[in-house]
Amino acid sequence: MSVFRLTADEREAALLPRLAELTEWHRRACPPYQRILEAIGAAGPYERVADLPWLPVRLFKTHELRSVPEEQVFRVLTSSGTTGQAPSRVYLDREAAAAQPRMLAATLRAVLGERRLPMLIVDSRAVTRATALSARGAGVLGMMNFGRDHTFVLDERGGLDRRAVEAFLARHGHAPFLVFGFTFMVWLHLPALRADLSQGVLIHSGGWKKLADQAVDNAAFRRRLGAECGLSRIHDFYGMVEQIGTVFLEGPEGDGLYCPDFADVVIRDPETWREAPPGVPGVIEVVSTLPTSYPGHVLLTEDLGVVHGVDDGVWPGKRFSVLGRLPRAETRGCSDTAGEVAA
């Protein structure tokens, strides 16, 4: 059953009680979270999802926040922090660890179908083997669960492996197959292949910063991949380790990211912090019912976004875009010659 079924109103009605319940559950189970709610004076009843108290996502880098006892922690996920920054730590118990790939699969099924497809990976196998697994490596490994007969577009040294791609297309090119890669890797390597990928379903993620620097936007990206690779089924997705298992998936028309039924976004005005109306950019808050073992169900990201429309696209609910990252706060002050004096 599709997880892209609920209209905005239905979603609000379904999510509000569940998220409010999670808020109270985490309040009881996670003392640091309880102290935060206490200090900011957050208390129910909440009338709308947008009224729920949110945590800044970076708090998972600075604090250990979990709602299960240490002995029930089954997996600890870490994000690759930017240099000099601690990584996020996300604590999953057995149940949460099982739920997240299941819900991710349900989300991707909307564009991949029921069956596991042959998979072309726009990367090198080397990234999955690094001793310290990069975010890219972890992302590739995670997505590999959704495909079979994995074939890497790049060889171990990062060069195009045309022979492997040709062999893959000879075997699978006549029927739907999955293509996965990070957005900038896809842009960098797929057009150079000059291969017919018209049966492919491209799933990509990782953000637009590098492409924006080259003035490449989503429309240009889709146009070029369509023209040069025959790709017409292209789906960007947006997600983060702090809400593992929840991804916001680009619709078939390329008209924005859609929210699965168990999640939603609230775009907040960065001055008043109230919800911004469609068309007005703001800071993206992501909500999801998946985080049960850590208080990550209502998170303020450091990304800017805008809602384009509500219940007006191929799938119901909000359709939105990520516009980029909030710049890091600039610190002035005395204690800041470090790193450039000697080094």
Add this chain to the structure above:
Amino acid sequence: MDAPPSDELAVRFPGRATARDAAGPSRSGALDAAGPLRPGARDAAGPLDPGARVDVEGLLDGMAGAGSLGVGDERVRDFLGAFGRRLLRPELARRHPELASLGFFLRPRELARTVEETRGGEHVRVPRGLVFHIPPANVDTVFVYSWALSALMGNRNVVRLSSRAGAVAALLVDTLLETLDEADREVAEAVAATQRIVSYGRSDAVTAALSAACDLRVVWGGDRTVDEVRRHPLAPHARDLAFPDRSSFALVLASAWLAASPGTREALADGFAADAYWFDQAACSSPRTVFWVGAPAECDTARDDFTTCLARAVARRGWTVDAAMAVEKRVATYGLAADGAARAIGFHGNAVADVVLTAPELAPRRWLGTGTFAHARIASPAELAGLVRRADQTMTYFGFARAELAELAATLAGRGVDRMVPIGEALSFHRVWDGVDLPAEFTRLLTIR
């Protein structure tokens, strides 16, 4: 401001004046004689070059032959006075009030007083020699205070201006160059021969060479900077003057706040806002915590009223913070709450956040984002003795008499706090800073019996 690689530096002062000479005749042609640049390097520098390039040996060679200055040298005083007057020009001071403070600091009378205080007694003060200054990247005016006092004491100086330094720093260098252009030949010659403002990229070689060559190294910046710079040995006789990470707080008598007239409270809030917001609350001397002295109920009332007054003062001055900073403040304050250090957190727009601490021992020293104020209550100032740390620098205050402060100083007995100044004066630079008498440090004592 791209800095050159390896052991090359860009000379920002007096670089451009010299470069201009290469391009054509100029009034300050005398600079050629004492100029710091090798002919090759000068040819490469066009008039718009951000700084003529030179290697570190060339820089040091150029200064080695420089004529000497004396403590309180008239030529330097003349130059600094003229520079200060330029900073006080209304159009500049309006845009950058911190430059006006610097201008006041450089008034001839102030300079004369500083020189006067070094005289008399049985010893004669003489310059240290070559002073290497490493100012912080982000408080643009600090390098001038440090350099000006050292120059006034007759030293040759090399100031390392960060390649990340901001617009105000660039404006200051431009103003210095203009001052040099307008100066009498004698003054210009003396200053150009002995003073350098340079920038360079990440280079151990340059830092090492300047460290080995100087008689005094002055490091303003964080603990990490100080540690990094200290990896480079000084000459055996030379010494370090380090200004590492510091933090500051305010002390307010709750009953005095409550008894103050609305006008006084407004003025205090203005002063407090200036102390905090001029340098995004990240300056060492900007208050981060307010300790309220009094009974719980009056401290609560006073604190709430203070926050209301502060929010108004901040709005009056038009200080705002951007979305990224607003998020930064949430991360920091929610973090304090998660740690059990914050009982209540309030946001008054993005610009003002207040945090009521669960205990005064938990006062945060680190920067929490611009306009984030922790509050704690203590029953008497003497309680600070158990709370202050060596890294606490400035205590701004309201409601205490000098005798009480002297008593508090005795109680603290050097455990922390170098300055006790009224609210509103946290950022007023003084020649005694961080407990260090700078003019004294920039000189040596010569005994004559």
